[in-house]
Amino acid sequence: MINDKKLDSIEEIAKTIITKKGAIGDTLFTILQHFKLGMLAGKSGIKKRQGFKAGHILNLFILFPFLSLSSVRAFYCSGFSTMTRAQKDVLFRLKNNPFNNWRKLLYLVAQRFKTLSRIDCEDEKEPVTCFILDDTIQPKSGKRLEAIGKVWDHVFHKYRLGIKGLFLSYWDGINTIPLDFSLHNERGKxxxxxxxxxxxxxxxxxxxxxxxxxxxxxxxxxxxxxxxENGLLMIRRALRYGFIPDYVLTDSWFSTKEFIRKIRSFRNGAIHFAGQVRLDKRKYHYRGRAFSGKELRRHLKGQIKRSRIHKAYYIEVIAIYPGIGEVKLFFSRFSKRSKWHVLLTTDLTLSYNKMLKLYNNRWTIEVMFKELKQYLNLGKCQSNDFDAQIADTTISLITYTILSLYKRIAEYMPLGQVFRDCKEQLLEATLAERLWRLFVSLILSFIQIFELDISIEEFLKRLFQTQQGNYIIKQLLSTPPLKSQLQRI
Structure with a gap:
């Protein structure tokens, strides 16, 4: 009998299955191998006391989106379950274990990305780096989920059943990499x-x-x-893990005085804040007088300039923000009839064009949210256990980081194209494996039915390595019924 135990290892499948584009190990599996998830899981305290290794299960979870699967149950109801000998309880226990430090694992994966990506940019100029903090809703359909409730969706301007995720990402000048997150509900009034x-x-x-x-x-x-408060804790943790940004970018919701003051206190003021602020009642001191944002904009209406690069009108002014110190304000709008918006930064050297270019990096986290939800199952976990929600979100973010490295190597392909290519190759490889198992099973049945005195190894050797065997295979593949079935597959 052919020993197929090695096919229970995802890494071994990568080495044995060949697709039309070459070895699948040259893409997704090679990247997985370089990240060494098993080792990183061990450092994070995510270990299995017995049975299958945590790295094996994590690699399996990462493959789910590429197989169009969003849950453990869907995996075991599909034909892909032959990829592992682990039973579904093994996967559920790993997700539901409250002692697994998923946060540390995500940071270690981000560090690994930083190490691997550093190789291809040694001779490049040091880029401007940023922390980007933002939240997004993860809609849910079941009301029995732990800590579920209705949260405000600022995109659709209504309450929706779900959980909000607060995410911290790191922009290294090329890619946006998720570092940390926390899940939140809203009690309401x-x-x-x-x-x-x-x-x-x-x-x-x-x-x-x-x-x-x-x-x-x-x-x-x-x-x-x-x-x-959680956002500030995330930034402090990220600094401890060695991620040092030049700026912290946020939208107007996070741009409070206390938040900006805390950012400036990190690393003795080496990190600057840049973000949008509301035109509310907060006061700025300018030439000995206190102005609100609206009042200051009206006071400076004679200093409106126009940016030809961005086709925008703006007012640029340095003012004192009590409790913070000197800040630079940019009142901006893109047409004479549109509303004024305010950008604030503690870096007084930035011009309007540089500030707008810098702040545009904040939109990379919105792109990350879209790609995570569209391709990598973010928010699709329907497990009642909150620990499983944390695990599932972490796995989506780890998969995003892995694909980002592949995207970086593959000449900056769009992540959607990267995902589709990996998915196509993986499905082809999985189909080839399943067809091979079916073929071997049919040969075994044939030998047993006709009581042939030959081993399957000898049978296959004669079939593939003799002229008569090759002729039989060609005749079988050229028959119209089988050919049409293969085309439909």
């Missing part, structure tokens, strides 16, 4: 319907007791914490 749910719906939500010393307990506590 209606005391009779907290979280937008009735008492019956609140009671029906899944509950789980977690040890206080577990990482899952810490992540669960973040649900009700301030996103601004």
């Amino acid at each position: 209606n005391g009779k319907r907290p979280y937008g749910l009735s008492k019956r719906e609140l009671k029906a939500r899944y509950r789980k007791d977690r040890p206080r010393k577990s990482f899952g307990y810490t992540r669960f506590k973040e649900l009700g914490q301030s996103k601004i």
Whole structure:
């Protein structure tokens, strides 16, 4: 009998299956191998006490989007389940374990990306680097999920059932890499319907007791914490892991005085803030007088300039922001009838054009959200367990980082094209493996039915290595019924 145990290892499948574009190991699996997820999982404390290694299961999870699968159940209901001998409980236990430090694993993967990507840019000029902080909603369909509730969607301007994710990413001048995240719900102001749910719906939500010393307990506590406070904690953690940005970019929701003051306190003021601020009642001191944003803009209406590069009108002024110090304000609009918006930075050397170019990097996190949701199953986890939600989100972010490295190597292809290419190759490889298993099974049945005194190894050797065997194969493949079936596959 042919020993097919090696096919239970994803890495070995990569070495044995060939596609029309060459070895699939040259793409997705080679990148996976370089990231050494098994080793990084061990450093993060994500280990299996017995049975299958955590690295094997993590690699399996990463393949789900490429197989058009979004859950463990879908995987075991599909024909792809032959890729592993692990039962579904093995995968569920890894996801639901509150002692797994998924946050550390994500940081280690980002560090690994930084190390691997540094090789191809040694001779390049040091780019401007940024932390980008933003949130996005993860819609859900079930009201029994742990900590589920209704959250405000600022895109559709209505409340939706789901959880909000706060994400910190790192822009290295080429790619946006996710570093950290926290999940949040919103209690709301209606005391009779907290979280937008009735008492019956609140009671029906899944509950789980977690040890206080577990990482899952810490992540669960973040649900009700301030996103601004959590954002600052993420930035502090990212600095400890060696990610040092030149700027922190945010939208107007995070641009509070306390947030900006904290950013300036990191690394003795070496990190600058750049972001949009609201035209609210906050005061700026200019030439001995205190102005709100609107008042200052009206006071400087005679200093309007025009940027030919961006086809925009703007006012540029240095003012004192009490508690922060000197800041540079840019009042900007792109037509004479549009509303004025304000950009604020603590870097007084920036011009309007440079500030706008810098702030445009913030939109890379919006692109990341879109690609994560469209291709990598972000927010599609319907597990009731909050620990599984954390694990699933982390796996999506790790997959995004891995694809970003491939994108960087493959001449900056769009990530969507990278995803489609890897998916096409993986599906072809998986189909080839399944057809081979079916072929071997048919040969075994043939030998047993006719009671032939020959081993399957000898049978295959005669079939493929003799002239008569090659002639039989060509005749079989040239028959119209089989040919049409292969074309349909």
